[in-house]
Amino acid sequence: MAQKPSIPKGTRDFNAVEVAKRSYIMNIIKEQFELYGFQPIETPSFENSDTLMGKYGDEGDRLIFKILNSGDYFEKFKGVVSDLSQTVSGDLSSFYNLETSFVTKHISEKALRYDLTVPFARYVVQHQNEIEFPFKRYQIQPVWRADRPQKGRFREFYQCDADVVGSKSLFQEVEFVQLYDAVFTALDLKGVTIKINNRKILSGIAEVIGAQDKLIDFTVALDKLDKIGEEKVKEEMRSKGISEDGISKLQPLFSLQGEFGMQVESLKSILNTSEVGIKGIEELEFIDASISKLGLKTAKLQLDVTLARGLNYYTGAIFEVAAPEGVKMGSIGGGGRYDDLTSIFGKPDTSGVGISFGLDRIYLVLEELNLFPETIADATKVLFINFGDKEAMACLQAVTKLRQHGVKAELYPDSAKMKKQMTHANRRNIPYVVLVGEEELNSGTYTLKNMKSGEQSKLKFEELLSSLQ
RNA sequence: GUGGUUGUAGCUCAGUUGGUUAGAGCGCUGGUUUGUGGUACCAGAUGUCGUGGGUUCGAGUCCCAUCUUCCACCCCA
Numbered sequence: 001m002a003q004k005p006s007i008p009k010g011t012r013d014f015n016a017v018e019v020a021k022r023s024y025i026m027n028i029i030k031e032q033f034e035l036y037g038f039q040p041i042e043t044p045s046f047e048n049s050d051t052l053m054g055k056y057g058d059e060g061d062r063l064i065f066k067i068l069n070s071g072d073y074f075e076k077f078k079g080v081v082s083d084l085s086q087t088v089s090g091d092l093s094s095f096y097n098l099e100t101s102f103v104t105k106h107i108s109e110k111a112l113r114y115d116l117t118v119p120f121a122r123y124v125v126q127h128q129n130e131i132e133f134p135f136k137r138y139q140i141q142p143v144w145r146a147d148r149p150q151k152g153r154f155r156e157f158y159q160c161d162a163d164v165v166g167s168k169s170l171f172q173e174v175e176f177v178q179l180y181d182a183v184f185t186a187l188d189l190k191g192v193t194i195k196i197n198n199r200k201i202l203s204g205i206a207e208v209i210g211a212q213d214k215l216i217d218f219t220v221a222l223d224k225l226d227k228i229g230e231e232k233v234k235e236e237m238r239s240k241g242i243s244e245d246g247i248s249k250l251q252p253l254f255s256l257q258g259e260f261g262m263q264v265e266s267l268k269s270i271l272n273t274s275e276v277g278i279k280g281i282e283e284l285e286f287i288d289a290s291i292s293k294l295g296l297k298t299a300k301l302q303l304d305v306t307l308a309r310g311l312n313y314y315t316g317a318i319f320e321v322a323a324p325e326g327v328k329m330g331s332i333g334g335g336g337r338y339d340d341l342t343s344i345f346g347k348p349d350t351s352g353v354g355i356s357f358g359l360d361r362i363y364l365v366l367e368e369l370n371l372f373p374e375t376i377a378d379a380t381k382v383l384f385i386n387f388g389d390k391e392a393m394a395c396l397q398a399v400t401k402l403r404q405h406g407v408k409a410e411l412y413p414d415s416a417k418m419k420k421q422m423t424h425a426n427r428r429n430i431p432y433v434v435l436v437g438e439e440e441l442n443s444g445t446y447t448l449k450n451m452k453s454g455e456q457s458k459l460k461f462e463e464l465l466s467s468l469q
Numbered sequence: 470g471u472g473g474u475u476g477u478a479g480c481u482c483a484g485u486u487g488g489u490u491a492g493a494g495c496g497c498u499g500g501u502u503u504g505u506g507g508u509a510c511c512a513g514a515u516g517u518c519g520u521g522g523g524u525u526c527g528a529g530u531c532c533c534a535u536c537u538u539c540c541a542c543c544c545c546a
Contacts, residue, residue, distance in 0.1 A: 147545075262507095
């Protein structure tokens with residue numbers, strides 16, 4: 001027992017105050033989700049590896065927590081190897097030539113949930129006959145990533161997702177922008193930026209510069225523009241084999257600035273030969289026009305052509321939410337349109353679109369900006385001081401009655417020194433204490449003390465109740 | 470996964486070129502006050518210097534490993 005206990009890297013314990021603050025955020029998100037017509041579902045913490053692997057790209061696969069098979073997985077694995085190579089069972093030398101992925105596949109068949117979107121796609125396919133489409137669901141559950149922790153980056157964290165499947169309507173995208181705005185407004189987090197882009201535009205650009213086959217490399221490089229600058233981006237594109245001619249066609253992109261409309265115009269000039277690119281522009285224009293008509297409360301919608309989220313399943317709109325200016329935090333939300341996600345699980349032609357809120361990062365942002373309401377922890381309202389068994393019994397009767405009337409009341413369990421009991425009330429921020437000693441016991445009264453003002457008065461039970469309600 | 474950074478009392482941090490018994494503030498405990506907390510005064514205790522090895526007569530200080538924290542990549546909420 002000499003060793004200090006600890007928790008794994010990138011995980012956290014939450015105390016009562018933290019839990020209260022977290023559920024404050026969660027409840028607001030939930031409320032808005034339901035207001036927009038989404039219904040909750042839950043999926044298991046872990047899935048079959050096949051369900052998750054290969055859905056997030058190579059980098060994603062690396063970050064998936066694999067669960068080691070239970071039982072004697074090693075003995076079974078040796079069996080697989082010896083069947084395969086006909087080598088003598090127990091000859092370890094053959095192990096060294098094996099691919100990691102091969103080994104992993106045989107010793108691990110389950111993995112922890114990496115996000116909520118892929119399990120949701122699995123859910124939709126598996127329950128397609130019970131689901132009424134378009135299907136709007138929300139899901140608030142933890143996900144796990146074997147990432148290296150940093151500020152706002154954990155190995156276990158919560159995502160809050162809302163998705164619609166079974167509708168290609170762009171009104172869904174419009175509503176999701178409104179939903180983002182509604183949640184952040186309800187949280188009193190003003191000035192968030194909802195960045196929007198469209199995968200079709202990125203495909204169109206790649207097409208125009210003759211790099212269709214390098215779409216991912218191209219977008220990953222472009223995504224870094226505001227971070228590493230124009231020259232470094234070009235350098236990276238060159239190193240990925242994008243032609244000099246193509247890069248020069250991108251030139252207008254690097255100086256893209258200003259209002260939505262102006263950006264769209266310059267995009268049109270680049271993309272006029274690309275059918276898919278034009279389609280992307282039309283989609284963007286529709287969303288922007290609709291939002292302009294409907295209005296946003298506190299967030300702003302901004303076109304960002306360099307926005308290229310790594311997930312390879314987005315096909316249309318791409319969203320990412322940035323914290324208000326001055327807060328150093330990665331994105332606090334993201335999402336987009338995916339036309340093809342469920343086809344991986346055998347259900348083609350089902351378009352989906354969804355967004356996600358990063359609970360833990362929103363928490364950090366609210367904390368930094370001091371935006372949590374003060375009354376968030378709804379704790380005990382009155383503590384009865386314990387003077388001894390006889391008095392305590394009388395107190396407990398009063399406590400019981402108060403509780404029946406919905407007053408959060410408790411009795412200090414031990415007849416400790418008064419100072420200790422008062423200090424206890426103080427530290428727990430309990431606003432009232434009640435003193436019942438011999439005198440009160442005889443007169444059937446209660447001395448109620450306001451811990452903030454120091455005032456106190458002797459009351460009958462009915463008076464006590466009404467002043468605590 | 471790559472490179473760097475951090476760890477000393479409950480908390481925030483000092484601690485010299487390696488040298489006797491490791492310090493401060495806040496907090497904590499007790500008392501001034503046996504029916505009154507938060508304010509005041511007095512007194513007291515803080516500790517495996519992250520962990521494990523090594524160098525040295527001697528290590529909080531130097532070296533190695535490991536864990537943790539934060540940062541930059543990568544990627545992402």
